[in-house]
Amino acid sequence: MNAVKLFAWLTLLFPLAGCIAVGLVGRKLPGRGAGYLGTGALLLSFLSAIGTLVKLQGQDEHHRQIVAVAWDYAHTTGLDAQLALLVDPLSVFMILVVSGVSTLIHVYSISYLDSDRGYVRFFAYLNFFVFSMLTLILAANFVLLIVGWAFVGAASYMLISFWYRRGTATRAGIKAFVINVLGDVGLVLGTFFIFRHTHTLDFLSTFAHAKEAFKPGDADLTAGCILLLVGAFAKSAQIPLHTWLPDAMEGPTPVSALIHAATMVTAGVYLIARMHPLFELAPSAADVGAVIGCVTLLVAGTIAIAVTDLKRVIAYSTMSQIGYMIMGVSSGAYAAGLFHLMTHAFFKALLFMAAGSVIAAMAGQQNLDKMGGFRKSMPFTFGCMVIGGLALAGIPPFSGFFSKDEILLMIGDRGGWHWGLYVAGYVGALLTGVYTFRMIFRAFLGEPVPEALELEAGHLHHAEVHTNPADGEVEDTDVGFPGADHHIAEREPSMKLAMGTLALLAVVGGFLQIPKVTHVLDSFLAPTFADSKFYERDPTGGLIAFGLVLGAAVGLAGIGIAYLIWVKNPQIAASAQRRLAPLHTLFVNKWYFDEIIDLLVVRPAQWFGAWAQQTFERVVVNGLLVGGTTGVVRAGSSAVRAAQTGFLRYYTLLIVVGTVVVTFYFLMNS
Amino acid sequence: MDIGWFLAVSALIFVIGVSGVLTRRSPLVILLCLELMLNAANLALIAFSRMHGNHDGQIFAIIVMVVAACEVTVGLGVIVAMHRRRLPIDVDELQELQG
Numbered sequence: 207m208n209a210v211k212l213f214a215w216l217t218l219l220f221p222l223a224g225c226i227a228v229g230l231v232g233r234k235l236p237g238r239g240a241g242y243l244g245t246g247a248l249l250l251s252f253l254s255a256i257g258t259l260v261k262l263q264g265q266d267e268h269h270r271q272i273v274a275v276a277w278d279y280a281h282t283t284g285l286d287a288q289l290a291l292l293v294d295p296l297s298v299f300m301i302l303v304v305s306g307v308s309t310l311i312h313v314y315s316i317s318y319l320d321s322d323r324g325y326v327r328f329f330a331y332l333n334f335f336v337f338s339m340l341t342l343i344l345a346a347n348f349v350l351l352i353v354g355w356a357f358v359g360a361a362s363y364m365l366i367s368f369w370y371r372r373g374t375a376t377r378a379g380i381k382a383f384v385i386n387v388l389g390d391v392g393l394v395l396g397t398f399f400i401f402r403h404t405h406t407l408d409f410l411s412t413f414a415h416a417k418e419a420f421k422p423g424d425a426d427l428t429a430g431c432i433l434l435l436v437g438a439f440a441k442s443a444q445i446p447l448h449t450w451l452p453d454a455m456e457g458p459t460p461v462s463a464l465i466h467a468a469t470m471v472t473a474g475v476y477l478i479a480r481m482h483p484l485f486e487l488a489p490s491a492a493d494v495g496a497v498i499g500c501v502t503l504l505v506a507g508t509i510a511i512a513v514t515d516l517k518r519v520i521a522y523s524t525m526s527q528i529g530y531m532i533m534g535v536s537s538g539a540y541a542a543g544l545f546h547l548m549t550h551a552f553f554k555a556l557l558f559m560a561a562g563s564v565i566a567a568m569a570g571q572q573n574l575d576k577m578g579g580f581r582k583s584m585p586f587t588f589g590c591m592v593i594g595g596l597a598l599a600g601i602p603p604f605s606g607f608f609s610k611d612e613i614l615l616m617i618g619d620r621g622g623w624h625w626g627l628y629v630a631g632y633v634g635a636l637l638t639g640v641y642t643f644r645m646i647f648r649a650f651l652g653e654p655v656p657e658a659l660e661l662e663a664g665h666l667h668h669a670e671v672h673t674n675p676a677d678g679e680v681e682d683t684d685v686g687f688p689g690a691d692h693h694i695a696e697r698e699p700s701m702k703l704a705m706g707t708l709a710l711l712a713v714v715g716g717f718l719q720i721p722k723v724t725h726v727l728d729s730f731l732a733p734t735f736a737d738s739k740f741y742e743r744d745p746t747g748g749l750i751a752f753g754l755v756l757g758a759a760v761g762l763a764g765i766g767i768a769y770l771i772w773v774k775n776p777q778i779a780a781s782a783q784r785r786l787a788p789l790h791t792l793f794v795n796k797w798y799f800d801e802i803i804d805l806l807v808v809r810p811a812q813w814f815g816a817w818a819q820q821t822f823e824r825v826v827v828n829g830l831l832v833g834g835t836t837g838v839v840r841a842g843s844s845a846v847r848a849a850q851t852g853f854l855r856y857y858t859l860l861i862v863v864g865t866v867v868v869t870f871y872f873l874m875n876s
Numbered sequence: 877m878d879i880g881w882f883l884a885v886s887a888l889i890f891v892i893g894v895s896g897v898l899t900r901r902s903p904l905v906i907l908l909c910l911e912l913m914l915n916a917a918n919l920a921l922i923a924f925s926r927m928h929g930n931h932d933g934q935i936f937a938i939i940v941m942v943v944a945a946c947e948v949t950v951g952l953g954v955i956v957a958m959h960r961r962r963l964p965i966d967v968d969e970l971q972e973l974q975g
Contacts (some may be wrong), residue, residue: 855901858897
């Protein structure tokens with residue numbers, strides 16, 4: 207086995223080993239031992255990922271797609287299911303982002319979750335999640351991809367419902383799981399559509415055969431790709447399968463940072479990028495992805511302006527940013543979409559961590575209406591939040607500026623109706639600036655709230671009665687709640703370390719891809735996308751300059767609007783809310799997506815279930831099938847019973863008569 | 877002598893056995909009639925053996941006798957056991973074994 211394969215396997219296996227080790231011996235370790243153990247496993251995984259990168263770069267440029275097969279599950283004519291990893295620039299890029307950001311979030315969690323009774327369980331789950339995510343990324347065939355896809359959904363369910371005594375958390379977990387399973391079904395069905403024609407499950411041979419197996423615009427391929435998109439939309443929280451993501455904020459904040467911002471929700475983007483040869487043969491499916499991404503980024507942006515829950519603002523922002531990525535990779539801007547995936551992982555994880563710190567200072571309270579004035583008491587958190595916010599809003603020279611503009615640049619370069627997406631993208635950028643800085647201004651500026659004053663006096667606020675912030679219910683303080691103590695970044699070196707590193711990355715991450723200056727990612731990812739007709743495009747200098755200036759201006763304008771409304775002139779917000787009441791109601795109620803889905807899917811399903819139980823099961827199943835079977839058996843056995851009289855001579859007579867009849871039959875026939 | 881005579885005697889003995897089994901109610905007599913049937917078969921086997929001029933039929937007859945001896949042993953044992961338990965020695969009375 208050569209070094210690339212070895213390092214790839216190690217990257218995958220360290221989190222699994224960590225999960226098992228933490229699960230088995232975590233309870234016996236003193237203090238924060240389980241946290242250090244889990245983090246150590248992740249650090250080793252990250253180092254292995256770096257090893258994979260180094261060894262892969264050592265290969266010849268045309269041999270940078272390496273398949274590492276451990277064994278065959280099945281290998282017969284027309285079926286080739288293997289336990290195999292595909293190591294290529296795309297998967298190495300993804301494992302670096304996932305394992306790197308995960309390591310930092312583990313570091314953060316070591317102290318953030320310190321007083322939680324489920325500390326050990328948390329790290330076991332977190333390591334399991336990273337293992338699942340790496341399986342998904344490194345899979346070399348559809349089978350392993352589906353396995354990783356489902357594992358990730360299960361890990362997400364366990365972590366959302368982590369505080370299992372909270373009814374809101376368990377409901378949110380179930381919702382996320384059900385919608386994710388819907389996506390799994392889409393992925394599996396889509397795989398069948400493609401497998402039918404290519405007769406192989408392996409990615410590289412699928413892509414190699416796709417050109418002969420499918421004509422451009424083939425109906426089966428389009429159906430398959432749209433079903434793959436269903437999987438991607440469910441995982442990446444795109445309309446209409448997005449409603450689970452805001453609810454998933456019921457999980458602990460590090461979970462929101464890791465799963466619901468930086469890694470899992472970007473799986474859809476990865477899927478489309480991985481399947482790009484298929485999507486390029488099915489342009490109408492790719493267009494569906496681009497349009498849905500565009501709609502999602504606008505809708506999520508408008509909701510983020512209206513919601514008052516700190517974590518939900520960031521969650522809707524995540525949806526919106528993933529909308530950009532989906533729109534990008536569906537329009538052929540692969541490197542740009544993945545670039546944004548990386549920078550987004552940095553600054554969004556940072557924002558969530560900072561939000562976690564603020565929430566801890568508020569003793570679990572997440573409502574923006576009750577926050578304010580934390581700037582003085584939490585200078586480090588404030589700094590991190592502003593850096594993350596500037597990167598998110600796309601202000602130069604922060605990382606989000608370059609990545610977002612590159613997506614829009616590549617989309618604009620496609621021309622035609624893509625100009626509509628281009629314009630929508632900049633409208634979304636304006637919304638991004640507004641909602642990000644609305645959140646920051648409301649939490650950190652203005653009059654300090656009592657909790658902030660208490661912190662300034664050197665004491666961290668603790669609630670007298672612990673309540674669930676979502677519904678105000680008094681918590682069961684035994685298990686399944688965040689713990690009596692809170693941890694803020696200002697007092698915990700490990701949280702500071704994680705946030706500081708991410709803040710640095712959020713600032714410098716964009717320099718990998720400055721238009722016309724650096725193109726690190728472009729050239730690194732080139733071997734994966736060598737077969738793409740969209741990859742090697744060279745937009746004109748004028749478009750680049752226009753985009754950069756427009757992006758910066760739009761971002762600054764968004765911040766300016768937010769400053770005007772929420773800092774300078776707070777009554778504007780109230781009067782605007784009154785004047786635009788219908789619009790505000792629409793946004794606060796999240797465009798009524800939950801209600802629409804309830805009406806269109808949940809209610810009919812419940813009605814159908816009730817009908818099936820009361821009518822179908824009673825009449826058809828119980829009456830016809832069960833009753834019919836028992837009736838037939840009972841009638842048959844009573845007929846047979848009648849022959850069993852118990853009289854010996856009667857039996858003898860039957861035997862004699864039988865023998866005679868048989869004898870005569872053969873005599874006649876002979 | 878013609879083989880037909882042997883077979884006629886064999887068939888006669890067999891029918892006597894069958895009618896005994898069918899008409900009598902005492903298990904002892906039924907057992908005797910069973911023996912008659914078996915020996916009718918033996919007679920036919922030996923007659924055919926003589927006709928063909930080899931010994932296969934005779935070996936069959938000896939095996940049948942061994943089986944018959946075993947069967948009688950078991951049958952008589954069952955009858956003795958019935959008698960000891962003061963069960964009626966009548967096959968029509970013993971009819972619990974039914975569906």
